[in-house]
Amino acid sequence: MQTGIFNMKIIMCFEKTIPIVFALLLGMITGSFLNVVAWRIPRGESIVLPRSRCTSCGALIKWYDNIPVLSWFILRGRCRNCGEHFSFRYALVELITGLLFAGIVLKYGAGILFIRDAAFLSLLVCVILTDIDHWIILDSVSIGGAMAGIAFSILPGGIGILPSVSTAAAAFLLFFLIRKISKQILKKKPHYAIAPEGHEDETDEFQGGMGWGDIKLAAMIGAFLGPSATIVALFIAFLTGALTGIAAMIAGRNKRIPIPFGPFLALGAAVSLFFGQEIWSLYLTIGLNY
Ligand SMILES: [Zn+2]
Incomplete structure (x- = not known):
């Protein structure tokens, strides 16, 4: 026995x-x-x-x-x-x-959702690599990924097509607005942003504060994660991005040279995929207690 x-x-x-x-x-x-x-x-x-x-x-x-x-x-x-x-x-x-x-x-x-999560994380790893190396987020990754995220949403246990599509649209609009506003602010300081090395011929592209790649990536993240986990992802992205920017400035980096934002979005999305629900509940608990 x-x-x-x-x-x-x-x-x-x-x-x-x-x-x-x-x-x-x-x-x-x-x-x-x-x-x-x-x-x-x-x-x-x-x-x-x-x-x-x-x-x-x-x-x-x-x-x-x-x-x-x-x-x-x-x-x-x-x-x-x-x-x-x-x-x-x-x-x-x-x-x-x-x-x-x-x-x-x-x-x-x-389970079956492993395929969705593995695909999502693979896309995020790809974002980090191409954005760091080339300041590029491939359309096949952002737009193709958004469509994949919507397709995965109808899987059993998935987030559902309505939350997927509406969060993708909302994230896209939010980032598009950020680009519009930052473009207005940067207009008052012509050619404020200095293009990073190797991208001197694309100086104009860096005057918007938020690139089109980031806007499409935000939509992709929204399509995969749905509303609450996307809020967590974006919060982590803006927080880590700002802290890194401050750290780089303290280290003596010229603040007029932009830092790619895609890796921070990818990091926030990955953390949220694993701990989004816990962080969201924690936020609600703290929020309700005040
Ligand atoms: Zn060799």
């Missing part, structure tokens, strides 16, 4: 951990794909072909040197052929995406 109970415990333990491990691996593979997407699409390259090559010597990267996270450590972040250094960022993106996927299963279980 004792061994029977023991076996049951082992089986129950496996039942819980196997989906988490599976999600971790799936996330690391997805992260590897997101690295490719974020590198190639802004450069106008295909994401399917050709196979990955070393950006320095052009050698094809063998499948066994392309295993997410693991290969980076085995090769100590260098090309097997020429020894060129590969940024740790690639492995970090794979690891974080893996942990995020595992986190979904840990928090919400391995």
Whole structure:
């Protein structure tokens, strides 16, 4: 009898951990794909072909040197052929995406909504990478993502199509208004904002305070999260964005050079996906007590 109970415990333990491990691996593979997407699409390259090559010597990267996270450590972040250094960022993106996927299963279980949450987090990781590197949020990610968010809303247990569409529209309008107002304010200081390095020819684009990419991204976040979790996401985004701006100014950064806002929106959205309901309830509890 004792061994029977023991076996049951082992089986129950496996039942819980196997989906988490599976999600971790799936996330690391997805992260590897997101690295490719974020590198190639802004450069106008295909994401399917050709196979990955070393950006320095052009050698094809063998499948066994392309295993997410693991290969980076085995090769100590260098090309097997020429020894060129590969940024740790690639492995970090794979690891974080893996942990995020595992986190979904840990928090919400391995149901059908895993697909929605995994897709959402993948889009957010892509936003962070392309906005930091190129000041770009891909339309396929923001607009395509908004449509995906609306489609996912009708899944059993989803947020429902009406909250999804209306929150997407409201978030879009809010950010569009912010852009209008900040454009009016910046008009009084012509060419106040200095375009970041490599974007000197797009100086006008940076005079609006809020880029079109951010506006479309806000709609995408609204479509996935619905009203209360979107409010939490935007609150976190504005708070962390402002704190980072202040910290950068204290560190001596020229305040006329803008900081991309997409990564803060993505961060807020990811935190809200995991803890939005808790933060919202906490807010309501505090609010009702006063
Ligand atoms: Zn090489």
